[in-house]
Amino acid sequence: MAISKEEQDTVQVIATVTSLMSICGSVAIITTLLRRKKQSGLQRLGTTDRLVLGMSSLDIVASCFFGLGELPYVAGGSDGGFCQFQGFMIQVFSLSTVFWNSCMAHNLYNWVVLKKDLASLSSNLKYYAAVSVGVPFCFAVGLIAGDKLGFASLWCWIESNTGSLRFTTFYMFVVMAWIYNLFVFLRVSYAIRHRMQKNKRATGSSAIAVAQNAVRRKMIQYLMIFFVIWFFGLLNRSIQDLSGTTVFWALVLHVLFVPMQGFLNAVVYGGLFETKLFLDFSEYICNSPPVTFISSRLCSKDSRCFKNGPLASLLQNAAPSLTRSHYGRSARGAYNPKVNKASKSLFISTYNLAEKPLPDLGDLSEWIPHGYDVYAIGVQECMCLNELRDELWKYLGGHQAYRMFVAEIGSTNTALGFHGMIAVTIFARAADVDSGAFFMPESNATEVKKGADLIVTKAPNKGAVGLPFIYHDTSMAFFTGHFAANSKGRNRLKHRLVDSRDTLSKAVLTADDIGFDAHLTHHFVFVFGDLNFRCGSSPDNVLSLVSQACIMERDTYWRAARDWTKQAYALLDVGREGKKLSGAAADAWASVLSLDELQMVMGHDEIFSNFAEPGGLPQFPPSFRRKMGSEGNCSDYSDVPQLFKAFTTNVKEKSAKDDKKGKEIEEKESETGADLAPRNTTVKQCVDAALKLGERIPSYTDRILYHALPGKEGDITPLAYQLCDQMIGSDHRPVSGSFKFLVDDRISRGGVVGNGIDDDDTEETESSRTLYSSMEGGRGKNQGTKCTFRFHAGDFRAMEGDFAQKAEEVVVVFPLPTEDPLVEERRVHALAKAIGGAGAGNKKVAFQTKSATDVVYVET
Structure with a gap:
C-alpha cells in the first residue's frame, strides 16, 4: 500500500523537524562539555565526557542526512550520486551511533563492574572509535559496491527489496546492542546494590539514597531512549519487508523517533526528566488506576514509579538505619596516636617445593614457629597445595586458633607444561577475624599471570598472586610470586624486571582500580617468593665468599653452637630479637650480596623503589640450587668442598627423579668462567658469561621484600631474616622473616568478608556512634x-x-x-x-x- 502525496509531505516535515531538534540537542551537549572543560581549567575532558562528545558528534552527522529525507531521491533518483551518498552516510553514521552506544555501556561495565580505573580506560577510546566507525564503513562500502543502496521510502538507504540485507547489516547489530545494554544495566545495578549492602553503614545517609536514585533513573532513561528510538525503526522496516507495503502510522513513528536520538539524549543529559514537573507527571501516571493495578505488588503506595516500579525493582535497595552500622568501634575518650598502639607479630616465609610431595619436604616444626598473630606463607611449584594447607592449619592449632585465607594460580597438570601452584596462604588469629579486627576487603585483580603467551592472556605457570587485609586501622597486602627463570643459556633478567613491575602495577588489591601501583595503596606491602634473581660470578667465587662469611659469622656469634645455622633460624621464634650483624661479619655477607642481581637493580631504582629486605640484606647462604634430599645438606657452610657437594653448580647436573633409591645423576662439570669474565664487568654480564659456560651459580632466588608508606615506616620493625636449612626435600630452601608492627587496636571494622561475624548479629555500641x-x-x-x-x-x-x-x-x-x-x-x-x-x-x-x-x- 503506497502512501499519498500529503502523507509523504507530512513525513518529510517530521523528518526535517526532528533532525533539526536532534542537531540542536547534540550541539547543546557539546557546548556544555566544552564550557565545563574551560571552567575547570583541565587540559582535556574526562573519559565519560569524551564518550558523550563522540556520541553527540555522530548524532549530528547522522541527523543531517536524516533531515534531508527524500530530497536526494527526488533530485536524482535511486541511482543518482546524491541518493547514493545519503544512503552511504546514513548506513555509516547511524550504525556508528549503535556501536558507540554499546562502547559507552562497555566502558561503564569496565568501570563499575570490573572496577577499572576510569582514567586508564581512556586509552580504549581509539579502539572504540576504530570499531564504531570502521565496521559500519566496511558494510557501507560493500553495499555501495553491490549496488544495494537506493530509495527506502523515507530516505535513501538499503533498497526495499533487500529486507534480509537490512537486518544482517544493520538491525542485527541493533538487537545485539539492546541485549548488551540490558546486560550491562543489570550487572551495574547488581554491582551497586551488592556493594552498598556489604557496607550497610553507607546506606544510612540520605545523600547516598539521592545518588542511588539518580543512578537508577539515569540508567533507565538512557536504556529506554536507546530501545524506543530503534524499536519503531525495526517495526516499520519489518512491516515493509514482510508485507511488501508501507503503513503510514509505522512510517510516522519511525521518522519521529529515529532522527531524534540527539535531542532525547540532550533531554536526559540536561536533566529535564529530573524537574519537579516531570516527576509529578510520572507520579500521576504511576498512580493511575491501570498502572496501579499492574504494579501494585511492585510499587509501594507512597513511592514514585521510577523508584520502585517494575523497571527499577532490580535496583531497589532499602536503606537500613544507621543504627545498624558497625563499620567502626572505638573506646570512649580522646584519641592519642602516640599511646593507642598495640604491637602485633607477623611471620612470612617462601618455599619453592620443586613439585615434591608433602612427606618429602621435612618436619613443619623445623620451618614454622608458633605464636605469631599473622602468618603469610608463599609456595611455588606446589603439587600438594591442599594437603600442605591442611597440615599447616592443623599444626598451628586449627580452626579454633586461626582462620585461613587463600589465593593461588597455576595448575598441577604437568603435561601442559605447568609445574604446580603459585599460592599464598594467610593465617590470622580467630579472635581477631571473628571480632572484625582482621578482615579481607574486596579486591579487584589478585592475579598477575606471566607465563607462556596464549595470545589473549598469559599462562599462570609464572606470575604472582596477592591478598589484601586490614588489621584494625592498618592496611596490608601480601604477594607471592614465581618470576622468569634463566632458560637454555639465556639470562632473562629483563623478564624478571617486567614481572616485578607488573606484580605491583597490574594487581589491584583494592575494590576499585585508582591507577596507582599496589604498594602506594596499602600501608604495608610484602613481596616474597622465588623471584629468580641470580648471582653474577662463578660458582667457585660465590661459594668461596659464602664460606668466608659463614666462618666470620660463626666465629663471631656462634662459637659454642654445634649447629649454628639451626640456632640462627631459631631467632624467628616469637619474643626473640634477631641479631643484626656488624663489623667484619656484616661486611663479609655484603661481599656475597654485591654479586646479586636484585641488589644491583634495586640500587639503580629500576624496580621495587623504597622496598627493603628485613635487616637490609640476606645474611645467610644462597637458597638455590641444592641437591634434593640429604645430599643437599651442607651441615657446615664453612667447608668449601662440602658446599660443592651440596649445591648443583652445572646446568646439566640434575637430581634423580627416584629419590627413594637415593640415586644422583652426575655429569662432568664444564670449566668455570671465573677467569674468563673481566673484573670490571657488571653482575648481569657475569651471569651471561656463566650461562654460556653451562654453569649454575648458587643464588639468592628466594627473597622477602617489604614496603611502608611514608609516615608508616616507624610502625613496622623487621626482627629476623633467615634460611631454614632443615627442610631438605626441594632444590630450594625456605626463606623466612619476622616483623612486629603497630596498630590502633581501638579501631576495627565489623563488615567482614569471608570468615567473621555478621553485622546483623551484633548490637550497636556507643563507640560505633562515636x-x-x-x-x-x-x-x-x-x-x-x-x-x-x-x-x-x-x-x-x-x-x-x-x-x-x-x-x-x-x-x-x-x-x-x-x-x-x-x-x-x-x-x-x-x-x-x-x-x-x-x-x-x-x-x-x-x-x-x-x-x-x-x-x-x-x-x-
Missing part, C-alpha cells in the same frame, strides 16, 4: 579540615627559544581506598556525576563523617 556519624546537610555545622597543597619549583632552566611553561597534572588520592570510611558513598556519587550530565549536582546534599581522631570529613 567513631562514625552521618547527617544531612542543614543539620548542625559543617566544620571540616582544610587541606592545602603548595608546589614550589626552584630550578628554572633556559630552554631553546623563549621560556616555555609545561603544565603538569598531579593526581592526589586522599584518603586511600583502604582507609576511606566513605569509599562506597564516593563511588556511587562518582557514578551519579558521570552519567548525570549537566543536571547532576544541581542539588547539593552534604554529609559528614567524624573519625576517632575527632577529624570531621565533609562531603557535598
Whole structure:
C-alpha cells in the first residue's frame, strides 16, 4: 500500500523537524562539555565526557542526512550520486551511533563492574572509535559496491527489496546492542546494590539514597531512549519487508523517533526528566488506576514509579538505619596516636617445593614457629597445595586458633607444561577475624599471570598472586610470586624486571582500580617468593665468599653452637630479637650480596623503589640450587668442598627423579668462567658469561621484600631474616622473616568478608556512634579540615627559544581506598556525576563523617 502525496509531505516535515531538534540537542551537549572543560581549567575532558562528545558528534552527522529525507531521491533518483551518498552516510553514521552506544555501556561495565580505573580506560577510546566507525564503513562500502543502496521510502538507504540485507547489516547489530545494554544495566545495578549492602553503614545517609536514585533513573532513561528510538525503526522496516507495503502510522513513528536520538539524549543529559514537573507527571501516571493495578505488588503506595516500579525493582535497595552500622568501634575518650598502639607479630616465609610431595619436604616444626598473630606463607611449584594447607592449619592449632585465607594460580597438570601452584596462604588469629579486627576487603585483580603467551592472556605457570587485609586501622597486602627463570643459556633478567613491575602495577588489591601501583595503596606491602634473581660470578667465587662469611659469622656469634645455622633460624621464634650483624661479619655477607642481581637493580631504582629486605640484606647462604634430599645438606657452610657437594653448580647436573633409591645423576662439570669474565664487568654480564659456560651459580632466588608508606615506616620493625636449612626435600630452601608492627587496636571494622561475624548479629555500641556519624546537610555545622597543597619549583632552566611553561597534572588520592570510611558513598556519587550530565549536582546534599581522631570529613 503506497502512501499519498500529503502523507509523504507530512513525513518529510517530521523528518526535517526532528533532525533539526536532534542537531540542536547534540550541539547543546557539546557546548556544555566544552564550557565545563574551560571552567575547570583541565587540559582535556574526562573519559565519560569524551564518550558523550563522540556520541553527540555522530548524532549530528547522522541527523543531517536524516533531515534531508527524500530530497536526494527526488533530485536524482535511486541511482543518482546524491541518493547514493545519503544512503552511504546514513548506513555509516547511524550504525556508528549503535556501536558507540554499546562502547559507552562497555566502558561503564569496565568501570563499575570490573572496577577499572576510569582514567586508564581512556586509552580504549581509539579502539572504540576504530570499531564504531570502521565496521559500519566496511558494510557501507560493500553495499555501495553491490549496488544495494537506493530509495527506502523515507530516505535513501538499503533498497526495499533487500529486507534480509537490512537486518544482517544493520538491525542485527541493533538487537545485539539492546541485549548488551540490558546486560550491562543489570550487572551495574547488581554491582551497586551488592556493594552498598556489604557496607550497610553507607546506606544510612540520605545523600547516598539521592545518588542511588539518580543512578537508577539515569540508567533507565538512557536504556529506554536507546530501545524506543530503534524499536519503531525495526517495526516499520519489518512491516515493509514482510508485507511488501508501507503503513503510514509505522512510517510516522519511525521518522519521529529515529532522527531524534540527539535531542532525547540532550533531554536526559540536561536533566529535564529530573524537574519537579516531570516527576509529578510520572507520579500521576504511576498512580493511575491501570498502572496501579499492574504494579501494585511492585510499587509501594507512597513511592514514585521510577523508584520502585517494575523497571527499577532490580535496583531497589532499602536503606537500613544507621543504627545498624558497625563499620567502626572505638573506646570512649580522646584519641592519642602516640599511646593507642598495640604491637602485633607477623611471620612470612617462601618455599619453592620443586613439585615434591608433602612427606618429602621435612618436619613443619623445623620451618614454622608458633605464636605469631599473622602468618603469610608463599609456595611455588606446589603439587600438594591442599594437603600442605591442611597440615599447616592443623599444626598451628586449627580452626579454633586461626582462620585461613587463600589465593593461588597455576595448575598441577604437568603435561601442559605447568609445574604446580603459585599460592599464598594467610593465617590470622580467630579472635581477631571473628571480632572484625582482621578482615579481607574486596579486591579487584589478585592475579598477575606471566607465563607462556596464549595470545589473549598469559599462562599462570609464572606470575604472582596477592591478598589484601586490614588489621584494625592498618592496611596490608601480601604477594607471592614465581618470576622468569634463566632458560637454555639465556639470562632473562629483563623478564624478571617486567614481572616485578607488573606484580605491583597490574594487581589491584583494592575494590576499585585508582591507577596507582599496589604498594602506594596499602600501608604495608610484602613481596616474597622465588623471584629468580641470580648471582653474577662463578660458582667457585660465590661459594668461596659464602664460606668466608659463614666462618666470620660463626666465629663471631656462634662459637659454642654445634649447629649454628639451626640456632640462627631459631631467632624467628616469637619474643626473640634477631641479631643484626656488624663489623667484619656484616661486611663479609655484603661481599656475597654485591654479586646479586636484585641488589644491583634495586640500587639503580629500576624496580621495587623504597622496598627493603628485613635487616637490609640476606645474611645467610644462597637458597638455590641444592641437591634434593640429604645430599643437599651442607651441615657446615664453612667447608668449601662440602658446599660443592651440596649445591648443583652445572646446568646439566640434575637430581634423580627416584629419590627413594637415593640415586644422583652426575655429569662432568664444564670449566668455570671465573677467569674468563673481566673484573670490571657488571653482575648481569657475569651471569651471561656463566650461562654460556653451562654453569649454575648458587643464588639468592628466594627473597622477602617489604614496603611502608611514608609516615608508616616507624610502625613496622623487621626482627629476623633467615634460611631454614632443615627442610631438605626441594632444590630450594625456605626463606623466612619476622616483623612486629603497630596498630590502633581501638579501631576495627565489623563488615567482614569471608570468615567473621555478621553485622546483623551484633548490637550497636556507643563507640560505633562515636567513631562514625552521618547527617544531612542543614543539620548542625559543617566544620571540616582544610587541606592545602603548595608546589614550589626552584630550578628554572633556559630552554631553546623563549621560556616555555609545561603544565603538569598531579593526581592526589586522599584518603586511600583502604582507609576511606566513605569509599562506597564516593563511588556511587562518582557514578551519579558521570552519567548525570549537566543536571547532576544541581542539588547539593552534604554529609559528614567524624573519625576517632575527632577529624570531621565533609562531603557535598
